Amino acid sequence: MASEDLYAISADWLKSIEVASSTGDATSFVSHFFRMGGSEVDLLCFSWNFRTLSGPEKIRGFLSEVVDGKPRLEHSGLRNFKLDDHTANAPSPLQMPGPQDIKGVQGAFTFIITKPAALGRGFFRLMQDADGKWKALTLFTNMQDLVGHEESSADQHGLYEGRKMTWEEDVDARFRAIEADPTVLIVGGGQAGLMSAARLRRLGIRALVIEKNARVGDSWRQRYPNLTLHTPTYHNSMLYSPYPTTFPEYIPKGKLANFLDSYAVDQELCIWLSSSIASTPVYDSSSARWTVEIQHGDQKVFLKPKHLVLATGYGSPRIHTWNGMDEFQGALYHSDFHKDAERFRGKRVVVVGAGNAGADICEDFVAHGATEVTMVQRNATCVVSSTTAEKSFKSPFPDGTPVEELDFRMNSMPMAFILQLKISGGIEHTKMLDKELHDGLRKAGFNLTWELSPGSGEVGVDGFVFSRRASGTMLDVGCGKLIIEGRVKIKQGQDISHLDKDGITFKDGSKLSADAIVLATGYEPIMKTMRALLGNEITDQLPPEVWGLDSEGEVNQTYRPSGHPGLWFANGTFGISRFFSKHLGLQILARELGIA
Incomplete structure (x- = not known):
């Protein structure tokens, strides 16, 4: 045409x-x-x-x-x-x-x-x-x-007439004003919290970030050693600040952590490190303010923000309990605490879980010479190779097009419509591209699925990301080949009976002996973690889920009203945080202006 x-x-x-x-x-x-x-x-x-x-x-x-x-x-x-x-x-x-x-x-x-x-x-x-x-x-x-409160596109530092303060003095004065009376308190200094703070700053809203770790980026820096982002760099850009063109296509976690640290400085974000909420926050409906006790280093500080933004990422690690766990004589830990595969050189290792973390950790053990690595797959997994995923993530625009244009187009499509296209046959093309990988995995005894539940229709990775925070998926960056070659063995083990001093016993009587067992079993629902933070009175006023899709296909309680005044949840992928941080900022701004 x-x-x-x-x-x-x-x-x-x-x-x-x-x-x-x-x-x-x-x-x-x-x-x-x-x-x-x-x-x-x-x-x-x-x-x-x-x-x-x-x-x-x-x-x-x-x-x-x-x-x-x-x-x-x-x-x-x-x-x-x-x-x-x-x-x-x-x-x-x-x-x-x-x-x-x-x-x-x-x-x-x-x-x-x-x-x-x-x-x-x-x-x-x-x-x-x-x-x-x-x-x-x-x-x-x-x-x-x-109108009249448009997002600022540039800082006013540098050369200008009548300058009364240096840049350092200006930033210091602004930080002092924020610390004295933050309009918004953001809990969590990962990518969602940082981008939300950067957006609020551009909208003229005082936002203070508290981060439990000693350094920005530690939430990534402290994860397992061989972790890299599983999607291309372009899609994982930070708001206002694209990665240098010299960055690799898939960013290692340490490099990403360092970038987040520099991002906080470059965006002039006011952050308290080694800080966390010390007691249950209290909301006063008459003043429309929270009272929040902060453990800030070795000090206790009380703040009264109008808005509390929880950007705490995943829930806490999900650690299943089986009889005999205290009898196992080897190393037993959740994948979040995997640090040193080298100490298991020549040892037998079992990884419970067949998603992204389980696959990465199996690779790490093989690379460090574990004598036997077995992945326990308890449920079928949705697997897409990194090469196929890269094709689906490929931007429809010429190189150099701002990623914000891609965000805009991607979020213009109803999620329910996307999933219906997948169910109607759209997933077949993706499966065809990975046919050799999938055939090899099946032959090795690995179970595959593209459905969230049997008979519900094949929605692929998109469905798993938005319904389950990607739980049950593997964006394969190498473990698939190891499984096909037999270097990572597969054990179908939905029914674990118990552990003993030597390993895992299954309900069919089979057993896996191990020197180490790693539980790559995902994370608890966010609301379970939030109940511990917010207490029962506030949590009972909230809908039961954060994340997942509501009846219309919108993500539950994320960057939108939570169900409690002045309380917001900010989480999700880089792209989601980059795009919807604007909407979070607009809603908070509108409430501050009295027009919402």
Whole structure:
């Protein structure tokens, strides 16, 4: 399709739906979607939440709800729709290979929100219906900035007239103001906490980060030695600060940890190291403030922030209990505490767990000369090779395109729609690319799956990431070859009976002798960890899950209202933190301005 046709189709459709939006005509607005299957993803434009509406009736119902005496569509007043034709997301052909053979037109646009006064950006995917009319397969509406409180794009340091303070003095003064009265307290100085703090700073909000470790990056630095990121560097960029072009395609954990340390300095983030919450935080609804006791080094400090952001990452290590664990005479520990494979050279090792951590640790033992390495696989695993994953992560844009454009397009697609495409046959292409790997793994006795539960449909890695925080997946960077070659043996062992002084016994009577047993058994649910931090009174007011998908396909309680005033959860992949930190900042800013 010629570029002029792409622009004409996009402009005509956009002009028509703008008329419906600006006049508050929900029926006309919905008529611009496919009657069957059209979806809208809205982030903060029509409500102060994240919503995915699938099908015309749900979209109409949402937009017709009354807010301050007006239907939601009229109340929000989205208008002034304009094609965003100066970015990588300008109108382009839409093509999704697969059994449904989806073809059409896609592109970004900008708009204005009337209430609150804000700027927005959207993305549409159009297809022709049976009558040849262009209809929306998906529509994304996304708040970008609150008018008059736009995100600062640059620091004001350097040469300027009338300078009264040096850069060091300016930063020191700002830090003192934050420490005296932080608007936001962020618990956790990993990538999610750091990017949230950097975003809040650009929005003019005082944010203090507390980090339990002695150095920024230690949450990565202290993990098992051979850990690298399992996805390409481009996708794992930090907000405002891409990695140097000399960085490897897959970043080692130590190099990443050092980058996070420098990031905190470069972004001028106010951080208290060796600091943690010392007692259960208390929320005062009359003042809308928390009282939080902080153990800051060897001092106790009380803070009264308005917002508490929990960026604590995974839950605590999940350590199963079996009879006889205290009788085992070898080394027994969770994968989080794996440090030194060399001391098991010439020894027999059993790794319980067949996900990413289990695979990496098996590789580490083989590399350091363990005489026998056995992986206990308790459930089938979703396996994708690093080469195949890299193809799926490949950016559709030219080199040098800001990763934010990729974030925008990726998050414009309803997750429920993505998973349905996978279930409808979209996963077959990925499986075909890895056929040799999968055949070899099966022959070695390794069980594979692409379903979250039997009969639920093949959703692949995306489904596991968003439903289970990637538990049950292996992005294979080498362990698969070791399994196929027999250098890592596989034991199917869902039914572990007990441990004794020599190793593991299974319920069928079989036994694995071991000098070391590593439990690569994942992590407890976040809410279990949060109960210990927040106490029962607050936790009982919250929905049962953080992470996982809600009924509409949005991630539960993550970068969105938690269910308790002034309490937020910030976690997820680099890309999720990079993109949704903006929405967290906008929601907090709106509450501070009294317009949410």
